[in-house]
Amino acid sequence: MAAGRKKEFDEAAVLDSAMKVFWQKGYVGTSMSDLTESMGIKKQSLYNAFISKEQLFIKATDLYLNNRYANNFSLLYQENISLSERMRNCMMSILVRQCDSIEHKGCFVTLCQSDLDSDNMPAEATQKLIDSDNDILNMWVDLFLTDPESIALGLNKRANECSMCIFTTLKGTACMSRINTPSTDLTCVIENCLKNIGLH
Numbered sequence: 001m002a003a004g005r006k007k008e009f010d011e012a013a014v015l016d017s018a019m020k021v022f023w024q025k026g027y028v029g030t031s032m033s034d035l036t037e038s039m040g041i042k043k044q045s046l047y048n049a050f051i052s053k054e055q056l057f058i059k060a061t062d063l064y065l066n067n068r069y070a071n072n073f074s075l076l077y078q079e080n081i082s083l084s085e086r087m088r089n090c091m092m093s094i095l096v097r098q099c100d101s102i103e104h105k106g107c108f109v110t111l112c113q114s115d116l117d118s119d120n121m122p123a124e125a126t127q128k129l130i131d132s133d134n135d136i137l138n139m140w141v142d143l144f145l146t147d148p149e150s151i152a153l154g155l156n157k158r159a160n161e162c163s164m165c166i167f168t169t170l171k172g173t174a175c176m177s178r179i180n181t182p183s184t185d186l187t188c189v190i191e192n193c194l195k196n197i198g199l200h
Helices: 011-029 032-039 043-050 053-077 083-100 108-115 123-146 148-152 155-177 183-196
Strands: none
Touching (some): 011 032, 011 053, 011 108, 032 043, 053 108, 123 155, 148 155
């Protein structure tokens, strides 16, 4: 791209297209041809805008976390609603997105983590997926440690345990959604998870 020349594409739109390809095929399974075809740009334009496939993947992961995942967590901080209902609303919102999406089922991060044992997974992309999981898990831990109702129920003393239960449950439903299990069949999993950590 010549100096001063404007990009001939909408970066946000092509990044969204790239995210969908990675979500479908994972990092290792996605070729540069897959990306350029989906994004509707030439390979050189991709490199000019995103530097590399790895950096594009990192940006696509951030897009997913910020635009498709973070919205669910706002449900945890609604006012005048019990902790159990807030957590149920959040987990069910995630479950419905995982199972009932017409375009892409499951979880982008969980799907891409299947590549972590591959020799073709670069270091920065690997670390991004690990950090993404840690950030999500820590968000749950922080909720249990600081929420007044959680403290009153003594759940703050089991914050790590409770958080891992929820985290693992949602990982499992993400996998089940990939084999077209409807959200209605998995609602009981959410309910049992909440019951097991002491919320009814």
